[in-house]
Amino acid sequence: MPGMGPSTTTRQGCECMNAQKPVTIYEHADEVSSLQSVVDLVKLSDQYRQSAILHSALAQRVFDHTRQPVGAEALSDALGWVPNKGRIFLNALVAMGLLKRTAQGFENLPLSQRFLVSDSAEFIGPIIDHQRLQWHNWPRLDEVLRSRASLDFQQENRFKHDLAARDAFNDAMVRFSQPMVDVLRDLPLFDKARRVIDLAGGHGTYLAEIASRHPQVKGEVWDLEPTREAAAATFAKYRLDDRLGFHARNLLDLAQYQGERADVVMLNDCLHYFTREQVRTLIAGAAGMVEDDGALLVLSMALEDDEIHPALSADFSLHMMLNTHGSGGAHGGAGADRPLYPADRAEGCLMLRLLALHAAPLGDAAAQALDSLGSAAAAAGFSLQVSQKPAGQGPVDAVCLLLDSATPPGALNTLLSEAAGLCRNTALVLVRVQGTLAQLPSATGVIAQWQQASHGFLYPYPLDIASGQVPGVVIKDWLAGFAKFAAATKLWRSLDGLGLDEAARARQRPEMNHVNILTRDLEASKAFYSDILGANYCYNLGPRKAVMELNGFDFFIEQSESFSYPAGYHIGIRALPEDVRRIADQVTAAGTIKLVKGNGPAPGYHHGPDNVRSAVYFEDPDGLVIEVYSAEVEMIESNPRLLLDRL
Structure with a gap:
């Protein structure tokens, strides 16, 4: 290129x-377009038409049919065209320099024969098809220019x-x-x-x-x-x-x-x-x-410092901005307000939106220190925005204040004042990204000022990544703890203003009461659910059905001679993380209980990508898959009962 x-x-x-x-x-890649007249402007506006003609011809494999001369009527018949319309289309391809017309019919020119015939070794059809599939993105350029988030078509x-x-x-x-x-x-x-x-x-x-x-x-x-x-x-x-x-x-x-x-x-x-x-x-x-x-x-x-030359690189920079949610450029200048790491999921499915605020431009060391945090956030399904400007950020779920030795005290005070509204009732945390403790603003003073200005919830465990030597697993574990805290405060905000009447109506809504589990050996199943999950036996409903209770939820175990569970069918038991680990160890130690993969990477105990959820899947004596798991971030942020577990 x-x-x-x-x-x-x-x-x-x-x-x-x-x-x-x-x-x-590509040819003439270094040339910047020079427009001389209104005719040039009209031609520039109309270039999409020639692209559409080429895309259509290639999609219908026209150039495969014109390797040898072929008449317009014969080709129209082969491709299902109306003959007179087919002739107009083929004449347009001649006018564009893709075909030639002779007394024998329409035939490829050497360039088309070399690059547009599907069995040619130099066929560029996949490139053109990729460009065709981006056709509908360009009319949405205005959305990209206005959006800080990743859009659905990128x-x-x-x-x-x-x-x-x-x-x-x-x-x-x-x-x-x-x-x-x-x-x-x-x-x-x-x-x-x-x-x-x-x-x-x-x-x-x-x-x-x-x-x-x-x-x-x-x-x-x-x-x-x-x-x-x-x-x-x-x-x-x-x-x-x-x-x-x-x-x-x-x-x-x-x-x-x-x-x-x-x-x-x-x-x-x-x-x-x-x-x-x-x-x-x-x-x-x-x-x-x-x-x-x-x-x-x-x-x-490469894109030069002027961000214009070579011309094709400048054009490519715009192409990348439109079609991806990356930096939007061929690594030219880096602005102070940018998404450091977009999450690996659609905007509507983000777990948490994190905003990292800094009062002074980040140096290379500080930017490098943020890389591991950004990688961990993206892998967990969080987006991390880095900015010097609290205004215009939209709703966020947590705010990280980046501290480094280059931050002037006055700039920090201004930033905290501007961010007060954004941080109200929001999870807050300090992250040290550059400089020694002696060089940094007093953490105690920063905390007091921040809480006074914002009335936010301060996470008591700041992150120190200034050395650049912090192992990735340490950052991942820290982020898991902060994510649970942020999710809980997010739910807390959703309850703001909830009155007693609304709470009473919520308690009157229908609720799940019980499930019915089948077994071939009633006594063996009762013992299994009691020993492994701690369920309590309540009473029998006749000789073939027992009522059990697990943490306030009833379930029935009914004896049946012939049954099978469909693939993918399972029941889920939510537990605290330490209980998930304990049950997984107990099941593994038993040696007679079958561990299964479920949604995990392999059979056995595992963590989810957010490092918050943990789970283990295994079968009961009759092959029913049981999932024992701890809540992921999405559950914590939307379930009031789980809020009580976390705060």
């Missing part, structure tokens, strides 16, 4: 080399439910990579390399080509989970499954880099997703994995 080429840095000496810019499907949300769009994207990226393949695989730095890690390697084509050219190479693609399938398909296509693998990774979680070493580490066309500070963090983490005499290979589209 223009403005894009491999830059290699060796670990010793930091020598750099830039490979020759490859020939790509890639991180759309790909979760629109598999056709995801597959088209992966196919397009494979095609886009082809011009760089020959350049990369022939670089001499791979001649002696044994392990290669491709960061953001996606579909894995670069790594597969390198490994096929260099038989001693083994390697991994590190990328987000949705790209696993595409990478696996590529490795299978090249028959390199035994040498290449895929690891789901958030690249900004530096804890995952610890202990990893490789002869070549590749940063694969991903830097445009990140801010300038995050780019520095990512490059530093990647460089730290490089073996002595190894190399860091960076493949990226």
